[in-house]
Amino acid sequence: MSLPIVIADDSLLARKVLTKALPQDWDVDITYASNGREALEHYRKGRASVMFLDLTMPDMTGYQVLEALQHEDLNTFVIVVSADVQPMARERVRTLGAVAFIAKPVTTEAVLPILKEYGLYV
Template structure:
């Protein structure tokens, strides 16, 4: 059974780049969100065992998504994907429950070790 994942980014190009960075043989069902509100909706529909989450999006930011997940005690494995690589941003997302942080532009070499470390990909 495919693992349901969500890629949340307001940039279509960034969503495509991230999709291509995923292992080609990873058995996943990918859903896409262009803002945080859509990402939360997909989570609530059961489509986000793993969520790749941009921080800077319209309508609802990645930080707000993380706060909502934490506040509502929702359980998903969040990997933040952002160009904001400042240590403060990375510390903040980890404090809000993100498991990992990947700097943009995303590469397979950045994604694969995280997936393997957390047993998401063997």
């Protein structure tokens, strides 16, 4: 059975780049979200065992998604993918429960070690 993942980013180009950076042989079912509210809706429908989450999105930011997940005691592997590489941003997303932070532009070389570390890809 495919692993359900959500890629949440308001940029279509960023969603495409991230999709191409995923291992080609990784058995996943990808759902896309263009804002944080959509990402949470997909999670609640069981489509996000793993969530790749941008921080800067309209309607609901990645930070707000992480806060909602934490507040509602929801459980998913969240990997933040953002151009905001300030140490403060990295620290804040870890505090809010993200398992990793990847700087944009995303590459397979950046994604693969994280997936392997958490047993999401072998």
